[in-house]
Amino acid sequence: EVQLVESGGGLVQPGGSLRLSCLASGFTFGNDWMSWVRQAPGKGLEWVANIKQRGGETYYVDSVKGRFTISGDNAKNSLYLQLNSLGAEDTATYYCVRNSNGGLDYWGQGTLVTVSS
Amino acid sequence: DVVMTQSPLSLPVTLGQPASISCRSSQGLVNNDGNIYLNWYQQRPGQSPRRLIYKISNRDSGVPDRFSGSGSGTDFTLKISRVEAEDIGIYYCMQGTHWPYTFGQGTKLEIK
Numbered sequence: 001e002v003q004l005v006e007s008g009g010g011l012v013q014p015g016g017s018l019r020l021s022c023l024a025s026g027f028t029f030g031n032d033w034m035s036w037v038r039q040a041p042g043k044g045l046e047w048v049a050n051i052k053q054r055g056g057e058t059y060y061v062d063s064v065k066g067r068f069t070i071s072g073d074n075a076k077n078s079l080y081l082q083l084n085s086l087g088a089e090d091t092a093t094y095y096c097v098r099n100s101n102g103g104l105d106y107w108g109q110g111t112l113v114t115v116s117s
Numbered sequence: 118d119v120v121m122t123q124s125p126l127s128l129p130v131t132l133g134q135p136a137s138i139s140c141r142s143s144q145g146l147v148n149n150d151g152n153i154y155l156n157w158y159q160q161r162p163g164q165s166p167r168r169l170i171y172k173i174s175n176r177d178s179g180v181p182d183r184f185s186g187s188g189s190g191t192d193f194t195l196k197i198s199r200v201e202a203e204d205i206g207i208y209y210c211m212q213g214t215h216w217p218y219t220f221g222q223g224t225k226l227e228i229k
Contacts, residue, residue, distance in 0.1 A: 035218075037166075045158075045166065045209055047218040061217045095165060101172060102154025102213035107165040 002026040002106045004096045009111030016086050020111055022079040022096030030054060030074035033099035036081045038092035039110070046092075049081065050099065063089075086115045119143050119212050123221035129229045136197040138224045140210035145191060147214070154213035157186055157195045160223075161206040170195065202228065 008020040020036070036048040049070040050059045058070055069082040079096055093110040100106075120143040130136045146153045157170040168177050170186035173193060183198040197204060205228060210221040 044223045045160075045211070045220045047211075047220070050216075050218075059216050099213075101175070102148065102152060103156035103168055103171045103211060104158075104166075104213075104218075105168050105171070105177065107167070109165055 002098065004098065004106055004108035006094065006096045006108045006111040009094065009113045011114045011116060012086055013117050014087055014115055016115070018083045018086065018113060020081040020083065020094055020096075020113070022108060024077045024079065024096075024098075027098070029072075029077040034070075034072060034079045035097045035099055035104055036070060036079075037095045037097050037104065037107075038090075039095070040089075040092040043092075047104075048094070051079070083113065086113075088115050091115045118217060119146070119215050119219050121210055121212060121219050121221040123208075123210060123224050126222060126224055128224055128226045130197075130200045130226060131229045132202060133199050136200050136204075136226060138195045138208055138210075138226075140188075140193045140195070140221050142191045142193075142212055144215075146212050152214075153189075155186075155188065155193050156211045156213060157184075158209045158211060158220075159204075159206050160209065161203075164206075166209065197226075200226070200228070 003025045005023045030053045035050045051070045067085045071080045093112050095110045096108040097104040098106040122141045124139045155173045158166040160166040169180050174186040185196045207223045
């Protein structure tokens with residue numbers, strides 16, 4: 001059974017940083033693209049970043065380029081998202097998601113990031 | 118970026134009746150490999166999203182056959198043949214052809 005478990009969310013002040021983690025199980029982690037998707041409270045879904053586990057190719061939505069960094073550790077079956085220079089607009093639940101067939105098939109339960117003073 | 122436009126944004130439906138959601142993309146979604154990566158997701162209240170449909174019309178494992186997807190070009194549709202109480206939630210289309218991946222605004226399905 002595929003499982004994705006996020007951690008690392010919390011309350012952070014504007015301008016601060018956080019590192020989100022996602023522990024994957026139930027599939028060969030190093031074979032797949034992985035993504036982070038976020039959802040602001042009461043709002044829709046926004047894809048944030050992708051990584052190709054083999055080779056490390058990455059893509060980001062423009063609003064986070066230069067501030068967020070996606071990475072993976074195949075030995076630990078873990079995906080990460082480093083969030084820097086956070087602003088109120090980054091407040092959201094962040095989901096770790098597996099890519100498959102041109103979409104996102106398995107989703108974690110999400111971890112909430114709140115940016116506030 | 119590709120803009121995905123859904124309609125309606127709110128969909129009151131009677132149990133047992135059909136429902137249909139439209140999704141239009143601002144540009145074509147044919148990938149270099151010839152596939153069209155149009156997906157549909159369901160998000161029940163308080164839950165993570167769940168994919169229902171990939172590549173326009175393919176149901177994911179465990180998805181009831183009352184859900185179906187269709188479309189071509191820039192116009193796509195999700196249909197529920199007979200709405201059940203467990204179908205309440207918000208439905209999103211998403212394109213996975215062009216970077217960045219983009220979602221529609223969401224359609225809230227509720228029971229009349």
